[in-house]
Amino acid sequence: MSATTANIPMRRVGPIKIISQEFTGEISVPMATYETPLWPSTSRGAKISRLCDGINAVVVDDGMTRSVVVDATTAAKAYELVQNLKRRETEIAAIVAIASRFARFKEMHYQIIGSLVYIRLAIFSGDASGHNMATAAAEAMLNWVLQQYPDLHYVSISANFCTDKKASAVNAILGRGKYVVAEIIVPRAICIKELRSTPEKIVDLHIKKNLIGTMLAGGLRSANAHFANMLLAIFLATGQDAANIIEGSQGIVHAEVRGDALYFSVSLPNLIMGTVGNGKDLDFTQHNLTLLGCYANIEPGVGARRLAIITAATVLCGELSLLAAQTNPGELMRTHITMERSKCLT
Amino acid sequence: MSATTANIPMRRVGPIKIISQEFTGEISVPMATYETPLWPSTSRGAKISRLCDGINAVVVDDGMTRSVVVDATTAAKAYELVQNLKRRETEIAAIVAIASRFARFKEMHYQIIGSLVYIRLAIFSGDASGHNMATAAAEAMLNWVLQQYPDLHYVSISANFCTDKKASAVNAILGRGKYVVAEIIVPRAICIKELRSTPEKIVDLHIKKNLIGTMLAGGLRSANAHFANMLLAIFLATGQDAANIIEGSQGIVHAEVRGDALYFSVSLPNLIMGTVGNGKDLDFTQHNLTLLGCYANIEPGVGARRLAIITAATVLCGELSLLAAQTNPGELMRTHITMERSKCLT
Amino acid sequence: MSATTANIPMRRVGPIKIISQEFTGEISVPMATYETPLWPSTSRGAKISRLCDGINAVVVDDGMTRSVVVDATTAAKAYELVQNLKRRETEIAAIVAIASRFARFKEMHYQIIGSLVYIRLAIFSGDASGHNMATAAAEAMLNWVLQQYPDLHYVSISANFCTDKKASAVNAILGRGKYVVAEIIVPRAICIKELRSTPEKIVDLHIKKNLIGTMLAGGLRSANAHFANMLLAIFLATGQDAANIIEGSQGIVHAEVRGDALYFSVSLPNLIMGTVGNGKDLDFTQHNLTLLGCYANIEPGVGARRLAIITAATVLCGELSLLAAQTNPGELMRTHITMERSKCLT
């Protein structure tokens, strides 16, 4: 059968009022999803952003990784290899630069297990999410290593210490993708009127659900209600590899009552997004990226960072709206029923 | 802006030869993805399934969950509540049956933290993935509990001990969605000819990458290379809530050399899929579900289980193909470059 | 060299005022540790318990586990085995009863990975912590299973799905050891005077350190400052296998401001303790257990539950005291320096 397309419902929600070092403005965000109640819910959060002083967002880190593994035969030689490589990072940076026009060496991390050496290479990947760029860089690095140290044995070009599309702790601790923090101050009056809740109720729910509840579930580096929903919808609408919502979902809400207002923030350490590469040259993804102001940028990385900021702000909108709803007994189901999900319920 | 659609490239891969208690046959599987090298890679695995005796698959568990949290004021009262509820599960089963025509009570689990009681309700949800059915059942249960025990305080209708779309351990340990195991025996000759590898090489890579590498990453209940990719593509093509690839990705490969062949299996404890509900009544998803033989089934649950089996078999195909490729230095990148990903590389 | 002894400094702290269904009273608790500042710190918490209405504690679950693993050759046969065993639990309960005079069957859980079947057996073990009793029961069960199903292959009598002395999620979710919750209400005036802190400060610190900080560390099912310290000291003083502080340490503080007071609780789902067995028949451990009222009890299990309650209350005392100290800049180090740790500092 020849290729066709999956046509996923998409709507623009917002606009969201965003303030950042990179840009300030009100942005409407395309979201593609089968879970259409997500649109009005996120839009409610967007309205809050406009009624308040907007959502402040900042990119605090950036990079893409790939790990490889080799066998050094003995632990002593494994250690020696790591000591050697640490001294030769400048050479490796040059290898990376040759492997890809846009990749820049960032850093390396190592783990030794018996005689195995796991090497995690991090690069800056400009406007690309960087999966392939990191693989190309890692392969060049690996080939060079195997050539320089002929006693080593190849094990794998991809060693899961990267780690791609799997729940882990390493990505948030060492970094992978864009690390974005977004925050908002919501005065009590707006909480009450627009969210039918209070700062205290939202903070209390966040603690008992996002922090304690997730921990009881044996959660790993995550404290949120549904970051994944917003991420999936934006990733699909903008041509991202949506399997990366797995690490994307491992984000953290921090909320507290400040004075007579709600301080509400989302921290997303692993937003793996780009504005070039697979999926970004389709008509509708190009269109969406252009409308978001992320498509054609002069300086590499600017568009991708802007996209990550918009994404984090959208995640905040959707998360705040759902949490507020869940502070009210019955509201969650009523909303879903009203909004067309009723078919599969009874 | 009015609703439009995200049009994601989709192709049918396979057919995959599948053997199970439910059905036996060769099935082509629609996969929607921006990462188009996934198609030939999964197809290679499908070819293996046809050259061998097929992929055996079995659904070993099934259910959907939602958790709620209430405050009992003291730990002693929390304990008393749990003891009470354990004795009254028959009543709760009746509440669940009233809340939804298709839901059937499965089981409950409890956690007490200080005076807080987290209650995790599991139901059978027939052909629906069951998000909303479980929420409706949990809300009915919660309302009944609050009515029967008026000293309790409502905290949340959704308590993250469920847990939905977050990396956790609870889903695999207590169950959520369909738990499917798929396995294949690949004779050495086929490994060599079709996969350009050997049973020993694939097992060795699996151990050092999927088991050890993931553990080094601080992984949680997962040991695979890229289950997420296949899951995302099938979920999108069949109208699933693809944010559930997060728990879906927490699956486990087990591979070993048996006699002169490779035993290769994938165990997916958390496949959250259905054949009715949001997303399943679009033209293309209906079409896809029908071609898969999953759409119109007489007995509730049969279609959804069939879909889960097909999904697990597809995951096996894609996983086996990638692992085999990574046993060969250089093959991964060469393949990607050949297959059109080259644009973002250099 | 012949056996001798490691003589670890031990002191009785408290008394701690404890209220529970099992008993009510003021108990002094022996703690053996090289970290002697632990004594005055825990004693400060004990004083709080006496100034307030005491620490309420409750045992909410109890049991001991061992897992085994067998190979069923195919996933279908693995599934069939599990279905069979679920129907034959009465027979297995009888096997367990024969294997040990004191063991009583509690429940079983299963995991299927490829053709492997992991079986987790839980028993009630009376006054013993139950390591050996569970092993004996599991071995009897395993032998019976291998005999009843001769096609199965033995893999291991101990399969780490138990899991003993390793950080995991399974123990807290499915239960292992005693699950104890202890709580206290500390009026503001006592917080200020005795702890030099306030309810708000302690709650705030708990959230940012125990909940968020631990999560950032990639923590698993734990939210506390130093449960491990108190557990180690009591375990050593009462002849417990102190390697079980590993799962014991995976406990959770829940604290909040209630009215004008601090609600402070510790939930310890995995206290693996007993009053008979290895280590309990030494002179000093017998003496300690007797003073704690845990040694000679008529009904099996009563002494062990009492010991678990006392332990949880002690953990609460030490945790509350340290958290309060850390709300004050500088107090932590000053205390340590004053209290004799200064040698290794400068």
Add this chain to the structure above:
Amino acid sequence: MSATTANIPMRRVGPIKIISQEFTGEISVPMATYETPLWPSTSRGAKISRLCDGINAVVVDDGMTRSVVVDATTAAKAYELVQNLKRRETEIAAIVAIASRFARFKEMHYQIIGSLVYIRLAIFSGDASGHNMATAAAEAMLNWVLQQYPDLHYVSISANFCTDKKASAVNAILGRGKYVVAEIIVPRAICIKELRSTPEKIVDLHIKKNLIGTMLAGGLRSANAHFANMLLAIFLATGQDAANIIEGSQGIVHAEVRGDALYFSVSLPNLIMGTVGNGKDLDFTQHNLTLLGCYANIEPGVGARRLAIITAATVLCGELSLLAAQTNPGELMRTHITMERSKCLT
């Protein structure tokens, strides 16, 4: 009540044949434990080390950490602070050097959650395990930071991103304590004669128990049978803070068949041990440290590294012995029964 002592049975096991850059020799190791079957089991492993070419061990990393947390009011200011601190690490290194005579600055890591900044400081702590040295250094650093950036708010001197005595992923990924790898080659004949097993059986059990079984348990960065037992016994015998077996237990076995022999290794990324400080100046701990050759060393850090190497080698002995036993149905229980544990069994 005045202080007395807990007198824990202690015996010297071995000698173990150890080869390392630091030293080579046969060392007997004191182990204090209530679980006395540990002695003959570890001794069996020690015998293997002498029959083979010994255990090779290497320290691959070293350091001690403490984290603090401050509030920067906004995420943007949090980011600015981190950028600032990264540029001022030389100043912080000087602060650390003043805070403690023996501490040397190693590195810093940061996490931003909303407006909170978690700062993890790593130091070299010479012969001390470094808990207090790291706290002193962190406190000096924190005071300096609060002075330099007066807009910041103190939250905590200890932020659990350290993390001490809690199960986490951060310690193994970023380092905490000594990271030691020990390995041995055991020829088939010795496996058969001394361990009543084969290389294949031991590797197979390790994969299905330590790797897969632990993963099923929701384990975190650990793959071993009972590292904790050996660690506890040595920690108690040498005056260590044994609560640190929690992170110590998060170690990894790697085993494979190499030629006609078993390659068996243990990797322990978080051995928190020292030869000076609390607990090391008691008569018996001094005696033990002296016999181990760890007490009086000229160059700081040499003794502590030697102790860590001996510990890792001992862990290898105990782990290998137990795994071998579990490859034989029935041997585990028989051994325990024979060896005096029978009292609590029936």
